[in-house]
Amino acid sequence: MTTLETIVETLGLKCKCCWEKLKTEVKGGYAGDLLSDVMANSKEHDVWVTRQVHQNIVAVASLKEHAGIIIVQGAQPDSDTLAKAQKEGIPVIVTELSEFEVVGRIYKLLHEQD
């Protein structure tokens, strides 16, 4: 089983909120910045990799029951985003890495476990 914690530790990411939820299992992932695309195509227990930082990403992750959100390329979530994520219990993780690299490494991690 791959957890968010495994991903955070292996890739050297930084968790900004909801540390207590890092034991959550990650079953897959979805990458995208168009919210409608993510709503339509992502799945429960996915980790969502995005460049979006405003609070509506929390609404999407919560509705879709994502394991967590990873914000890439050094972008920082708005303070409203973190407050909402705390309330909804959605881990928000940040990294300087590019979306391409994050996705590639998570994919490898998830499939090494197969």
Next chain:
Amino acid sequence: MKKSPAPSEVYLEGVFQLRGRDFVDAGLVSSRIKNSLKNKGVPEDTIRKIAVIAFETEINIISYAKEGTISFYLLPDRVVIEAEDSGEGIENIEMALQEGFSTADDSIREMGFGAGMGLPNIRKFSDDFEIVSEPGRGTYLKSSVMLNGNYRAKDDQDDNA
């Protein structure tokens, strides 16, 4: 225009008011609808579809209307989302239903909305879909997801569960 179901066949219903441009609370109505249906034991695959439909409907009202309402009904054979708004309406519904077509301004696009996927998503996830719009007045939308015999309400179920 509005044809709400007869009260006798409704297991659960709710009505929510929305204000245009209120992106702070975007997703709240969908989340409430989703949780209500979950508490009623509605099958997961139906809830997943309704969550997308409700969210896109909510974003459409917030993005383009002055104000609007979203209602939902749990009926013996389906879940219905019904929305009515007052606002700019839709000039050309056929075009609005094409993926990629959007009249969104930059402020909406910057948030990751306005990609022209909203109405196509609603239609895609609906088993039954109708939309009527009057430019300059507003839009009415009704979407149903069938339960396909996978749900039976129990008399002893608590409405507030």
